[in-house]
Amino acid sequence: xxxxxxxxxxxxxxxxxxxxxxxxxxxxxxxxxxxxxxxxxxxxxxxxxxxxxxxxxxxxxxxxxxxxxxxxxxxxxxxxxxxxxxxxxxxxxxxxxxxxxxxxxxxxxxxxxxxxxxxx
Numbered sequence: 001x002x003x004x005x006x007x008x009x010x011x012x013x014x015x016x017x018x019x020x021x022x023x024x025x026x027x028x029x030x031x032x033x034x035x036x037x038x039x040x041x042x043x044x045x046x047x048x049x050x051x052x053x054x055x056x057x058x059x060x061x062x063x064x065x066x067x068x069x070x071x072x073x074x075x076x077x078x079x080x081x082x083x084x085x086x087x088x089x090x091x092x093x094x095x096x097x098x099x100x101x102x103x104x105x106x107x108x109x110x111x112x113x114x115x116x117x118x119x120x
Contacts, residue, residue: 005030043108047072051104063094063101072107089114 005026012022051057056068064072069091070079080100083090091110093100 040105040108040112043111044104047104047108047111058104059101061094061096061101063096063103066093066100066102069102069107073111 008029009019009022009026012025013019017025050072051064054071056064056072058064066080067077070077073079080090080093089110091102091106093102093106095101
């Protein structure tokens with residue numbers, strides 16, 4: 001969830017940064033965020049197509065279960081659990097009760113980060 005630019009600008013001004021500099025910082029943040037969202041758009045599109053093909057539908061809060069997420073990625077059932085225990089890269093998740101839930105956006109971000117890492 002993105003914080004409103006006005007709030008960021010106000011906080012910067014309250015911490016001693018003058019208004020023109022605060023506006024410039026906010027504009028740079030907007031630019032970076034738009035570039036980042038552009039980078040993951042192909043992943044989001046592919047995930048939506050796959051989800052439709054696999055008949056995976058998000059719940060009312062816009063999340064899918066961990067089982068649906070690993071099915072969407074074509075991984076084993078324990079993939080995220082093992083990755084979390086080993087402190088490896090995993091998508092951001094929401095803990096609902098005792099279940100981890102994921103959004104398509106979080107999974108797309110994860111795929112973009114994973115693909116951006118260079119092999120050794």
